Amino acid sequence: MPELPEVETIKIGLNKLLPTLKISSVSFDWAKSFPNSANDVNQFLINSSVMSVKRRAKVLLIELSSNYSLVIHLKMTGQLVFRSKDYNFGAGHPGKSLLGQLPDKSTRVSFNFTNGSKLFFNDQRKFGWVRLIPTVEVKNLDFFKKVGPEPLSDTFMWTNLKERLQRRKRSSIKAALLDQSVIAGIGNIYADESLWGAKIHPSRMVTDLKDSEIKSLYQELTYVLRLSIKKGGSTDKNYLNAEGKKGSYLSFARVFRREGLTCPRCGTTILKIRVAQRGTHICPYCQKL
DNA sequence: CACTTGACCTGTCCGC
DNA sequence: TGCGGACAGGTCAAGT
Numbered sequence: 001m002p003e004l005p006e007v008e009t010i011k012i013g014l015n016k017l018l019p020t021l022k023i024s025s026v027s028f029d030w031a032k033s034f035p036n037s038a039n040d041v042n043q044f045l046i047n048s049s050v051m052s053v054k055r056r057a058k059v060l061l062i063e064l065s066s067n068y069s070l071v072i073h074l075k076m077t078g079q080l081v082f083r084s085k086d087y088n089f090g091a092g093h094p095g096k097s098l099l100g101q102l103p104d105k106s107t108r109v110s111f112n113f114t115n116g117s118k119l120f121f122n123d124q125r126k127f128g129w130v131r132l133i134p135t136v137e138v139k140n141l142d143f144f145k146k147v148g149p150e151p152l153s154d155t156f157m158w159t160n161l162k163e164r165l166q167r168r169k170r171s172s173i174k175a176a177l178l179d180q181s182v183i184a185g186i187g188n189i190y191a192d193e194s195l196w197g198a199k200i201h202p203s204r205m206v207t208d209l210k211d212s213e214i215k216s217l218y219q220e221l222t223y224v225l226r227l228s229i230k231k232g233g234s235t236d237k238n239y240l241n242a243e244g245k246k247g248s249y250l251s252f253a254r255v256f257r258r259e260g261l262t263c264p265r266c267g268t269t270i271l272k273i274r275v276a277q278r279g280t281h282i283c284p285y286c287q288k289l
Numbered sequence: 290c291a292c293t294t295g296a297c298c299t300g301t302c303c304g305c
Numbered sequence: 306t307g308c309g310g311a312c313a314g315g316t317c318a319a320g321t
Contacts (some may be wrong), residue, residue: 001314007317032297058315075315076298106299125298127315141317170291188314235299237313275295278314 002074003058004151004185005228006239006247010080011055014119017082018050018062019114021113033108036132044068046130057147057184061138077106077238078121078128085116102244126240149185152225164213165206165208173209174202175276186221189234189249189256192281194221196255196263201287202275211285227252230273233254255281
């Protein structure tokens, strides 16, 4: 489930691999994964070169020399994996490993570059998508018009978090953290991890939080996001970086996917409960209602 | 307007 | 072993 650190890791990886490469062709086998007109593809994608790769919230932006951009959302199971021309494309059979030979049965879109390398968009559950739109129009997409600030930007302070949370006064703090219009890029993993760090029960109402708790939540949130980027993100089931490798944050996780194990702070058994329709991991001793 | 629920999908796991 | 159902969770549209 790619969240901010996972998408940031892919962005860093793609920026080392893609710029200046020229797209020769593209293929896809699931129209919803690539809902673009053939005309736009021929005019603005084929024969264009990659300028740079950017990220906003959980969305990747691949800027092209045609002044169009590939806007990519990985949703839960999306992967973007690059293979150089020396890779043995399509040989053999997909193995039991997380990523077998590419392309495989979950490959939705393949981008072919003139030097023989390829970029695969894999997405087991087909929720993700790749859209080709004019670069100047990206900021006008509904999602970008309403999405909240980047939590790791230099100008985002704990007071900004407090102000943004006012938009979801009557929600639980977990539902508010997951709301992309409040803050960009937080998903289930880093919501649970940061709430544990700040010793806040995820069901607590936003209005109920003291300033000192919001300040602590801000510190924990920015800490876990930065740590996870350093670790290359979290690989739970599907996430892989641009080279097809796993991230290691989950080996540092304190509560996420650790139900039945002990809280690293107090030794209490970690519980998995349901908050905001999401599986939620807490230490019942550290995080009280 | 604020907030919740259902839909979009596939694969895995659990109980019978 | 097969089979139904719950679950995994990001976002949007529809519903309360």
